[in-house]
Amino acid sequence: xxxxxxxxxxxxxxxxxxxxxxxxxxxxxxxxxxxxxxxxxxxxxxxxxxxxxxxxxxxxxxxxxxxxxxxxxxxxxxxxxxxxxxxxxxxxxxxxxxxxxxxxxxxxxxxxx
Amino acid sequence: xxxxxxxxxxxxxxxxxxxxxxxxxxxxxxxxxxxxxxxxxxxxxxxxxxxxxxxxxxxxxxxxxxxxxxxxxxxxxxxxxxxxxxxxxxxxxxxxxxxxxxxxxxxxxxxxxxx
Numbered sequence: 001x002x003x004x005x006x007x008x009x010x011x012x013x014x015x016x017x018x019x020x021x022x023x024x025x026x027x028x029x030x031x032x033x034x035x036x037x038x039x040x041x042x043x044x045x046x047x048x049x050x051x052x053x054x055x056x057x058x059x060x061x062x063x064x065x066x067x068x069x070x071x072x073x074x075x076x077x078x079x080x081x082x083x084x085x086x087x088x089x090x091x092x093x094x095x096x097x098x099x100x101x102x103x104x105x106x107x108x109x110x111x112x113x
Numbered sequence: 114x115x116x117x118x119x120x121x122x123x124x125x126x127x128x129x130x131x132x133x134x135x136x137x138x139x140x141x142x143x144x145x146x147x148x149x150x151x152x153x154x155x156x157x158x159x160x161x162x163x164x165x166x167x168x169x170x171x172x173x174x175x176x177x178x179x180x181x182x183x184x185x186x187x188x189x190x191x192x193x194x195x196x197x198x199x200x201x202x203x204x205x206x207x208x209x210x211x212x213x214x215x216x217x218x219x220x221x222x223x224x225x226x227x228x
Binding site for chain 2: 031036044045051095099106
């Protein structure tokens with residue numbers, strides 16, 4: 001079945017450091033890929049998405065490219081801020097047409113000043 | 114900005130009791146979902162709901178769970194006889210449609226503690 005694997009956390013970085021959070025997936029067909037973010041005390045919010053191979057999603061300085069050849073959707077940001085501290089979830093929707101999301105286990109990012 | 118709202122934010126219940134978790138999805142959305150996250154584990158899909166019926170459910174969603182849209186605005190998850198292992202954060206979500214690339218909007222969650 002479909003699944004998503006994320007790098008284990010927590011990830012601790014200093015402000016202005018470069019961020020990569022790895023995400024790989026297993027899916028049949030052509031899934032859509034997402035990064036959701038959960039700030040402390042809040043619900044999950046869509047950060048970015050990509051719906052086909054080689055698409056790049058971007059938002060708030062974060063980027064991720066849909067790589068079908070490596071089944072990956074790694075999240076990157078060139079210079080993190082303290083306000084980026086949150087839990088990041090990689091997810092996919094498959095071909096079911098119900099909108100069901102399959103999530104990775106989440107990666108906690110802590111950015112120190 | 115429209116948002117999904119969930120109540121209560123925290124519910125404590127005794128094992129064997131019934132609980133109802135409530136959600137108000139975004140008003141023009143047609144698909145509704147429940148997910149749960151046991152502490153330290155993945156966010157897991159429970160059920161999707163469209164056109165007043167379940168469109169997909171996971172193996173977690175057994176006979177003790179049910180969902181309902183009792184009126185034009187609320188969407189509820191009922192757990193008939195709670196178990197200790199039902200303790201988790203429950204998230205409601207909604208989306209405009211069920212197509213693969215469509216964004217789902219999530220509520221802030223209800224933390225259910227079964228004692």
